[in-house]
Amino acid sequence: MKINIGAKPLLGPTPVLVVGSYDKDDKPNLATVAWGGLCSSAPPCVAISLRKATKSFKSILEREAFTVSMATMATMIHADYAGLMPGATVDKFKKLKLTHMKSEFVDAPYADEFPVVLECELVGHIEMGSHTQFIGQIMNVKAEESVTRSFMVEGEKHTILETMKIDPLVFDSAGYKYHRITPSVGQAFSVGKKAMFW
Amino acid sequence: MKINIGAKPLLGPTPVLVVGSYDKDDKPNLATVAWGGLCSSAPPCVAISLRKATKSFKSILEREAFTVSMATMATMIHADYAGLMPGATVDKFKKLKLTHMKSEFVDAPYADEFPVVLECELVGHIEMGSHTQFIGQIMNVKAEESVTRSFMVEGEKHTILETMKIDPLVFDSAGYKYHRITPSVGQAFSVGKKAMFW
Numbered sequence: 013m014k015i016n017i018g019a020k021p022l023l024g025p026t027p028v029l030v031v032g033s034y035d036k037d038d039k040p041n042l043a044t045v046a047w048g049g050l051c052s053s054a055p056p057c058v059a060i061s062l063r064k065a066t067k068s069f070k071s072i073l074e075r076e077a078f079t080v081s082m083a084t085m086a087t088m089i090h091a092d093y094a095g096l097m098p099g100a101t102v103d104k105f106k107k108l109k110l111t112h113m114k115s116e117f118v119d120a121p122y123a124d125e126f127p128v129v130l131e132c133e134l135v136g137h138i139e140m141g142s143h144t145q146f147i148g149q150i151m152n153v154k155a156e157e158s159v160t161r162s163f164m165v166e167g168e169k170h171t172i173l174e175t176m177k178i179d180p181l182v183f184d185s186a187g188y189k190y191h192r193i194t195p196s197v198g199q200a201f202s203v204g205k206k207a208m209f210w
Numbered sequence: 211m212k213i214n215i216g217a218k219p220l221l222g223p224t225p226v227l228v229v230g231s232y233d234k235d236d237k238p239n240l241a242t243v244a245w246g247g248l249c250s251s252a253p254p255c256v257a258i259s260l261r262k263a264t265k266s267f268k269s270i271l272e273r274e275a276f277t278v279s280m281a282t283m284a285t286m287i288h289a290d291y292a293g294l295m296p297g298a299t300v301d302k303f304k305k306l307k308l309t310h311m312k313s314e315f316v317d318a319p320y321a322d323e324f325p326v327v328l329e330c331e332l333v334g335h336i337e338m339g340s341h342t343q344f345i346g347q348i349m350n351v352k353a354e355e356s357v358t359r360s361f362m363v364e365g366e367k368h369t370i371l372e373t374m375k376i377d378p379l380v381f382d383s384a385g386y387k388y389h390r391i392t393p394s395v396g397q398a399f400s401v402g403k404k405a406m407f408w
Contacts (some may be wrong), residue, residue: 142251193223210307
């Protein structure tokens with residue numbers, strides 16, 4: 013039997029996203045957000061939500077660019093710290109001993125320790141109450157070669173991410189907890205075909 | 211060493227969301243989307259992205275409401291089928307033998323077999339290329355009592371979701387695969403405090 017538990021932001025599990033941006037003085041900052049994800053395929057776009065009070069909010073509007081890195085098991089403490097602490101008063105790259113890199117595609121920084129980085133140009137933002145959603149067009153995805161796999165199709169090289177090697181975290185907004193993911197339990201756009209014979 | 215793998219929609223793992231809507235003739239439909247997630251806390255809002263060609267796209271604009279259910283291990287085939295097949299030609303509730311329920315909070319249907327349902331009013335939509343993002347304000351979250359836990363704080367009853375009992379799926383856009391989540395590996399807004407002593 014279903015019960016009503018009210019108007020709450022409960023929708024797990026979400027990716028844990030570490031957002032990189034420069035302020036007007038070229039100082040790099042990182043902020044971890046739980047409200048975000050892909051929002052379009054072509055052009056590929058990602059949405060992240062930030063509170064107005066954050067340093068990242070201002071920086072992204074000023075520089076019109078940001079990066080999004082996936083938080084991983086190996087970077088859980090870094091990512092959680094970057095979500096806890098305010099960029100206005102803490103140099104998170106320095107405190108977390110992270111390697112500052114400048115994207116060659118967009119005007120934004122990232123930390124080299126995160127294995128996958130989306131380099132995004134700001135294409136829009138929408139205010140929605142506590143949060144403002146920023147839409148970034150993904151200009152390039154950068155990944156450690158060790159978490160990718162390449163293969164040839166008709167003479168053309170394709171490179172894909174190996175998600176289990178990335179070991180990404182997901183966030184559960186119901187319990188405020190991080191989880192890892194299991195090996196695959198099913199192929200999307202495929203397992204559902206069984207129901208055609210139901 | 212990082213390599214560039216191009217402008218691609220790669221950001222795993224995302225929640226697997228089953229969207230319910232009525233068409234103008236009150237016929238219920240389900241569509242599974244991988245691009246979506248929470249986007250604001252207060253008021254609580256959820257974003258889902260749909261292609262214009264889908265039946266759900268038209269229905270949600272007409273009825274200005276939708277539901278979002280979390281796909282789970284137990285409903286993986288149902289959810290994948292609902293993402294594969296077009297609502298214009300298939301009655302997915304009937305084909306999947308799902309129980310049609312009408313939300314008492316918003317003008318939209320859901321399938322009772324999904325343990326958690328967000329009941330949303332459409333508050334905006336943004337076109338972004340292949341997809342249009344719909345923003346829904348969560349008016350209520352409905353959940354099977356068996357996946358919730360209640361406790362009293364200062365004489366007031368609180369009810370929360372037990373995510374591991376829900377057994378939600380996540381989608382990996384790199385490998386087009388579904389995964390489950392492991393038990394928690396860390397408390398958010400807490401594990402990062404360790405870095406204060408680094």
